[in-house]
Amino acid sequence: MARLVGNAVIGQSGGPTCVINRSLVACVEELRKAKQVTGIYGARHGVEGILCEQFVDMKGQSTAALAKLLDTPSAMLGSSRKKPKPADCARIFEVFKKHNVRYFFYIGGGDSAQTANIINELARGEGYEFRTFHIPKTIDNDLLINDHTPGYGTAARFVASAFMGDDLDNRSLKGIKIDVVMGRHAGYLTAASVLGKLEEDSGPHLVYCPERVFRFEQFIDDVDRVYRRLGRCIVAASEGIAVGPNEEDLITTEAGEVLLRDEVREELPKDAFGHAQLSGTGILADYLVYRARKALEPKHGKLRLRGDTFGYLQRSFPGVMSEVDAREATQVGRLAAKYALSSDVDGSVIIKRKKGKSYAVEYDWKPLSEVAMGEKGMPDDFINKAGNYPTQKFIDYARPLIGKMPKTGLLMAKPVKKK
Amino acid sequence: MARLVGNAVIGQSGGPTCVINRSLVACVEELRKAKQVTGIYGARHGVEGILCEQFVDMKGQSTAALAKLLDTPSAMLGSSRKKPKPADCARIFEVFKKHNVRYFFYIGGGDSAQTANIINELARGEGYEFRTFHIPKTIDNDLLINDHTPGYGTAARFVASAFMGDDLDNRSLKGIKIDVVMGRHAGYLTAASVLGKLEEDSGPHLVYCPERVFRFEQFIDDVDRVYRRLGRCIVAASEGIAVGPNEEDLITTEAGEVLLRDEVREELPKDAFGHAQLSGTGILADYLVYRARKALEPKHGKLRLRGDTFGYLQRSFPGVMSEVDAREATQVGRLAAKYALSSDVDGSVIIKRKKGKSYAVEYDWKPLSEVAMGEKGMPDDFINKAGNYPTQKFIDYARPLIGKMPKTGLLMAKPVKKK
Numbered sequence: 001m002a003r004l005v006g007n008a009v010i011g012q013s014g015g016p017t018c019v020i021n022r023s024l025v026a027c028v029e030e031l032r033k034a035k036q037v038t039g040i041y042g043a044r045h046g047v048e049g050i051l052c053e054q055f056v057d058m059k060g061q062s063t064a065a066l067a068k069l070l071d072t073p074s075a076m077l078g079s080s081r082k083k084p085k086p087a088d089c090a091r092i093f094e095v096f097k098k099h100n101v102r103y104f105f106y107i108g109g110g111d112s113a114q115t116a117n118i119i120n121e122l123a124r125g126e127g128y129e130f131r132t133f134h135i136p137k138t139i140d141n142d143l144l145i146n147d148h149t150p151g152y153g154t155a156a157r158f159v160a161s162a163f164m165g166d167d168l169d170n171r172s173l174k175g176i177k178i179d180v181v182m183g184r185h186a187g188y189l190t191a192a193s194v195l196g197k198l199e200e201d202s203g204p205h206l207v208y209c210p211e212r213v214f215r216f217e218q219f220i221d222d223v224d225r226v227y228r229r230l231g232r233c234i235v236a237a238s239e240g241i242a243v244g245p246n247e248e249d250l251i252t253t254e255a256g257e258v259l260l261r262d263e264v265r266e267e268l269p270k271d272a273f274g275h276a277q278l279s280g281t282g283i284l285a286d287y288l289v290y291r292a293r294k295a296l297e298p299k300h301g302k303l304r305l306r307g308d309t310f311g312y313l314q315r316s317f318p319g320v321m322s323e324v325d326a327r328e329a330t331q332v333g334r335l336a337a338k339y340a341l342s343s344d345v346d347g348s349v350i351i352k353r354k355k356g357k358s359y360a361v362e363y364d365w366k367p368l369s370e371v372a373m374g375e376k377g378m379p380d381d382f383i384n385k386a387g388n389y390p391t392q393k394f395i396d397y398a399r400p401l402i403g404k405m406p407k408t409g410l411l412m413a414k415p416v417k418k419k
Numbered sequence: 420m421a422r423l424v425g426n427a428v429i430g431q432s433g434g435p436t437c438v439i440n441r442s443l444v445a446c447v448e449e450l451r452k453a454k455q456v457t458g459i460y461g462a463r464h465g466v467e468g469i470l471c472e473q474f475v476d477m478k479g480q481s482t483a484a485l486a487k488l489l490d491t492p493s494a495m496l497g498s499s500r501k502k503p504k505p506a507d508c509a510r511i512f513e514v515f516k517k518h519n520v521r522y523f524f525y526i527g528g529g530d531s532a533q534t535a536n537i538i539n540e541l542a543r544g545e546g547y548e549f550r551t552f553h554i555p556k557t558i559d560n561d562l563l564i565n566d567h568t569p570g571y572g573t574a575a576r577f578v579a580s581a582f583m584g585d586d587l588d589n590r591s592l593k594g595i596k597i598d599v600v601m602g603r604h605a606g607y608l609t610a611a612s613v614l615g616k617l618e619e620d621s622g623p624h625l626v627y628c629p630e631r632v633f634r635f636e637q638f639i640d641d642v643d644r645v646y647r648r649l650g651r652c653i654v655a656a657s658e659g660i661a662v663g664p665n666e667e668d669l670i671t672t673e674a675g676e677v678l679l680r681d682e683v684r685e686e687l688p689k690d691a692f693g694h695a696q697l698s699g700t701g702i703l704a705d706y707l708v709y710r711a712r713k714a715l716e717p718k719h720g721k722l723r724l725r726g727d728t729f730g731y732l733q734r735s736f737p738g739v740m741s742e743v744d745a746r747e748a749t750q751v752g753r754l755a756a757k758y759a760l761s762s763d764v765d766g767s768v769i770i771k772r773k774k775g776k777s778y779a780v781e782y783d784w785k786p787l788s789e790v791a792m793g794e795k796g797m798p799d800d801f802i803n804k805a806g807n808y809p810t811q812k813f814i815d816y817a818r819p820l821i822g823k824m825p826k827t828g829l830l831m832a833k834p835v836k837k838k
Contacts, residue, residue, distance in 0.1 A: 016591040018584075041835050056832035068828025074587030076830040081592065098838045165437075165735035168493030172435040173500065177731075196737075311727035312596075316584035318615075319825035320738060406738035409487025411495040413475035416460050419517045 003036045004129055006102030010058065011043035011050065012075035013108030013115070015139065017151030017315055018158075019329035021069040021076045023107050023135050026333030028058045028066065034341050037103060046080030046106070047115060050092050053099075070326075073316045075107075084115055093122045096130070103131050103340050107333070109138035109149075110375050113348050117368035120346050133336040134348035134368055137329075139315050141188035142375040145366055147353040150332055153325030153401035155182075155314050156192035160402055162310055164196030167203035167234055168408070174232040175304030176223060176292060179204070180285045182314050184240040186377045187211050189314070191390040192398055193236035196405055203234025210240030211377045212387035219288070220295040222388050227300070239284060239309075285309045322403035328361065335363050347371075359400035422455045423548050425521030429477065430462035430469065431494035432527030432534070434558065436570030436734055437577075438748035440488040440495045442526050442554050445752030447477045447485065453760050456522060465499030465525070466534060469511050472518075489745075492735045494526075503534055512541045515549070522550050522759055526752070528557035528568075529794050532767050536787035539765050552755040553767035553787055556748075558734050560607035561794040564785055566772040569751055572744030572820035574601075574733050575611035579821055581729055583615030586622035586653055587827070593651040594723030595642060595711060598623070599704045601733050603659040605796045606630050608733070610809040611817055612655035615824055622653025629659030630796045631806035638707070639714040641807050646719070658703060658728075704728045741822035747780065754782050766790075778819035 008031050012020055024042075031037045041055035049055065056077070069076050084092065096104065096119075106116040113134040123130035136143050139155035159181055170177050181190040187209025194204060205226040208214055219235075226233040285307030293305050332349040339345060347365040354360040382394035427450050431439055443461075450456045460474035468474065475496070488495050503511065515523065515538075525535040532553040542549035555562050558574035578600055589596050600609040606628025613623060624645040627633055638654075645652040704726030712724050751768040758764060766784040773779040801813035 012591070016588050039835070042830075042832060053835075053837040055835035056830070057835055058832060061830075061832060065828075065831065068826070069830060071825060072587060072827035072829075073584050075591040079591040099835075161737050162732055165492050165737050166731055168491060168737075169435050169731050169735035172431070172494040172498040306731070308730035308732070309728065310730075310732070312585055312588050312725070313581055313727070313729070313732070316588035318580050318584050318587075318827055406490060407487070408491035408737055409484075410491075411461075411475070411480075411488060412484065413461060413477060413480060416458070416472075416474035416476055416518075418472040 004102045004131065005036045005038065006100045007039040007041060008037050008103035008105065009041045009043055009050065009055065009096065009101050010077070010105040011046045011107070012077050012079050013046040013106060013112040014079060014081070014137070015315055016074040016079055017137055017139050018073040018154040018318070018321055019150055019326050020107055020137050021072050021074070022326055022329035023137065023150060023333030024076060025066045025069055026330040027105055027135065027337045028061065029063070030334045030337035031103070031341075032059060034337075036341070041099070041101070042077045045078035046108070046112075047082050047084045047088065047092060048080045049078065050095055051084075051088060053095055071318070071321065073318050083111055084118070086118075089115070089118045089122060092119055096123075097128065102129060105133050105135060105336055105340070107135040107137050109136075109140070110143055110372055113368050114372035117372050120368060131340040132346040132368065133340045133365075134371060135332050135336045136349060136351070136371070139189060140183050140186045140375075142186040142377065144371055144373055144376055146351045147361065148351060148401055150325060150329035151315075152188060153322035153328070153403065154320065155189055156195065156398060157322045157325075157402035157405070158314050158317055158320050159189055159192045159310065160196035160405065161320060163193040163204055163234070163236065164198065164405070164408065166308075167197070170203060170232055170234055173304070175306060176227060176233045176235075176296075177203070178235040178237060178285050178288045178292070178307045180237050180239050180307070180309040182310065183210065183238050185210055185375060187238050187240065187383070188378055188398070190236050190238035191378065191382065191394050192402065194390055194395065195399055195402055198408065198410055201230060204236040205230070205233050206388050207236045207390055208238060208241050208388060209378060209383055210238050212383055214241040216291055218388070220292060223292055224296060224299070227296070235288070237284065237288060241284075322401060324359075324401055324403050331363060335365075339365050423521045423550060424455045424457065425519045426458040426460060427456050427522035427524065428460045428462055428469065428474065428515065428520050429496070429524040430465045430526070431496045431498050432465040432525060432531040433498060433500070433556070434734055435493040435498055436556055436558050437492040437573040437737070437740055438569055438745050439526055439556050440491050440493070441745055441748035442556065442569060442752030443495060444485045444488055445749040446524055446554065446756045447480065448482070449753045449756035450522070450760075451478060453756075455760070460518070460520070461496045464497035465501065465527070465531075466503045466507065466511060467499045467501050468497065469514055470503075470507060472514055490737070490740060492737050502530060503537070505537075508534070508537045508541060511538055515542075516547065521548060524552050524554060524755055524759070526554040526556050528555075528559070529562055529791055532787050533791035536791045539787060550759040551765040551787065552759045552784075553790060554751050554755045555768060555770070555790070558608060559602050559605050559794075561605040561796065563790055563792055563795055565770045566780065567770060567820055569744060569748035569770075570734075571607060572741035572747070572822065573739065574608055575614065575817060576741045576744075576821035576824070577733050577736055577739050578608055578611045578729065579615035579824065580739060582612040582623055582653070582655065583617065583824070583827065585727070586616070589622060589651055589653055592723070594725060595646060595652045595654075595715075596622070597654040597656060597704050597707045597711070597726040599656050599658050599726070599728040601729065602629065602657045604629055604794060606657050606659070606802070607797055607817070609655050609657035610797065610801065610813050611821065613809055613814065614818055614821055617827065617829055620649060623655040624649070624652050625807050626655045626809055627657060627660050627807060628797060628802055629657050631802055633660040635710055637807070639711060642711055643715060643718070646715070654707070656703065656707060660703075741820060743778075743820055743822050750782060754784075758784050
């Protein structure tokens with residue numbers, strides 16, 4: 001092939017992750033080596049920046065300046081939730097032509113692959129020589145074709161650590177604790193709650209993912225059973241159980257906001273509205289706490305019931321990076337540049353897991369359209385029959401992705417005889 | 420003095436921290452060296468375990484088994500919120516006499532010092548030879564006399580890290596973000612939100628502590644001003660602003676639950692009840708978001724407004740320990756044993772800061788009654804006049820306590836000229 005000479009644009013899209021800047025830096029470093037890449041433009045806030053020509057010069061960045069970004073969470077170029085309309089895509093393509101952009105890299109999830117695909121199709125249609133590569137990223141781990149996605153391992157490590165700590169806290173002061181985890185349609189992150197367990201009886205004891213129907217009756221029975229056995233119970237609930245296959249009491253608006261159904265709201269005692277433990281929060285966590293309290297206190301008496309929602313910390317907390325995730329985020333960024341520079345193809349970088357006992361991956365690429373086609377939930381055999389806990393198969397799958405966990409342990413001590 | 424021969428009891432009390440087991444292990448290790456200590460009993464769940472003679476053998480623990488606890492968050496013996504009544508204290512003293520307990524160590528905050536003091540006074544009253552030492556612990560940093568308290572440094576490091584990440588996240592996807600931080604009466608932990616700032620314009624931009632009157636009007640004006648300047652705004656609000664000197668809309672029950680005043684609840688549009696962003700949570704965070712939205716959207720149009728409540732992660736998240744905090748938690752545990760074994764005194768171990776440019780501390784002890792007398796908020800000159808940000812004096816005070824932060828950086832890149 002003839003070398004395609006021109007500028008490169010790189011952008012970041014969707015929810016930030018802790019390793020997305022690894023992909024950015026690796027891609028830029030690789031592009032800087034290529035003579036045919038005349039300029040490297042970072043798009044501010046993804047397609048929004050492209051639409052109004054807000055680019056920053058990434059070619060002029062020193063290696064030292066870029067190195068500072070390696071362990072920095074968030075999308076350093078700025079991110080965007082915008083899903084460009086056809087007219088936007090045409091405008092983007094105009095901007096690219098005006099700036100002689102011949103290489104376009106977009107780091108993001110399925111939506112970003114779709115955007116990249118549309119722009120790429122426009123270029124093809126006009127016979128404009130142009131290379132597009134999508135670089136995979138999402139903490140939800142819901143990207144098609146990929147074994148897993150950069151960003152997930154570190155977020156999963158945060159969630160596993162959070163539950164490890166929460167279990168220890170709950171052993172100190174016993175009670176029922178309900179924690180809500182990110183992941184609207186896929187339960188991968190919620191299921192990661194079990195990866196930091198120190199022993200069989202460690203929490204979370206119950207895990208509810210959006211792939212399965214959530215029923216309040218079962219939830220109450222489950223919590224009751226665990227509480228009777230252990231005198232405590234920790235629940236991991238995906239925020240997505242409210243938008244999953246069953247939505248008993250919660251509904252989701254088109255804007256993605258979660259509401260209580262009117263009937264439910266009216267049924268709540270006046271108290272429960274303004275009424276929450278200071279450390280227990282979030283409408284879903286609060287509501288699960290409320291339902292559990294209403295059902296279980298008549299049987300057990302006053303319960304120590306709390307709810308927490310882990311929120312944005314799951315995707316942004318610095319200093320808890322999975323080394324596996326960091327390495328792979330670097331690789332997909334580097335390979336996107338390599339593929340685009342060395343061959344006549346457009347696509348998305350893909351992570352495949354090698355068969356074998358020890359964890360290893362290989363990389364490949366697939367056409368943009370294949371990755372952009374949708375998103376995937378967890379396979380059926382990653383969740384147990386009862387729909388309240390991940391299977392060993394999930395654990396085997398996810399454990400290698402989160403890296404080495406902090407070393408912690410439990411006290412094993414003999415009781416002293418009473419007198 | 421004659422060597423006092425007998426058993427020792429050690430217990431943990433109040434909210435767990437990430438370094439409280441350091442104090443436990445250090446105290447036990449020191450006691451194991453002393454021949455006059457015949458047995459070392461860990462009390463399960465503090466005074467609750469003592470009341471029903473639930474002790475575990477700590478003398479039989481191997482050094483390797485104890486070492487596993489060093490980096491393990493939570494109160495490994497189990498903790499307790501119980502404030503013993505006079506009858507309980509008498510019962511505790513009976514149990515101690517029955518088991519020939521001559522040394523009592525209680526790791527906790529001001530309440531624990533008070534409990535230790537009452538039991539100690541009982542022993543004195545009966546002429547029972549008995550040594551009591553309180554070992555300081557609290558993430559709230561509100562213990563009297565001490566420069567600071569073990570547990571605070573690590574919790575402050577978590578909060579500083581969380582805001583560092585949240586600021587980076589908020590740069591990626593701009594908006595107004597309100598984060599609620601633990602600390603019902605003291606603002607130390609909330610003020611720690613500023614310790615991870617990467618530059619002047621980093622969040623949090625506004626910090627509200629319970630030591631100052633919280634006024635919604637000022638809050639709205641403050642947020643509006645920052646948002647106009649930066650196009651984004653991050654707020655750190657102490658959960659304690661609801662129980663602080665001013666309680667406009669929120670009230671706290673004796674049980675410590677926070678309620679919205681009835682008038683406010685009625686004023687809220689129906690929507691706002693069941694209505695929350697999935698990642699924005701907690702009655703206080705949600706309510707601050709609601710107030711900001713109501714006041715600011717008429718001026719600015721639709722805003723990206725979110726709230727998070729950091730919850731129990733602040734005191735239990737593993738792997739982010741401050742090395743300074745860990746060292747000091749070890750020292751206070753060790754010294755409590757040393758003081759009790761080598762002298763005729765009862766008291767609480769105290770941390771004092773040495774004068775001088777570089778950070779250094781020295782240890783001492785004070786009578787139990789002095790530490791048990793109450794709790795302290797932040798000094799007036801740790802908060803600015805406007806009551807919406809910590810001063811440099813606070814930063815100088817707190818910065819050495821949180822240890823070395825993760826290395827992160829911002830992208831500094833020149834804009835590319837538009838065409």
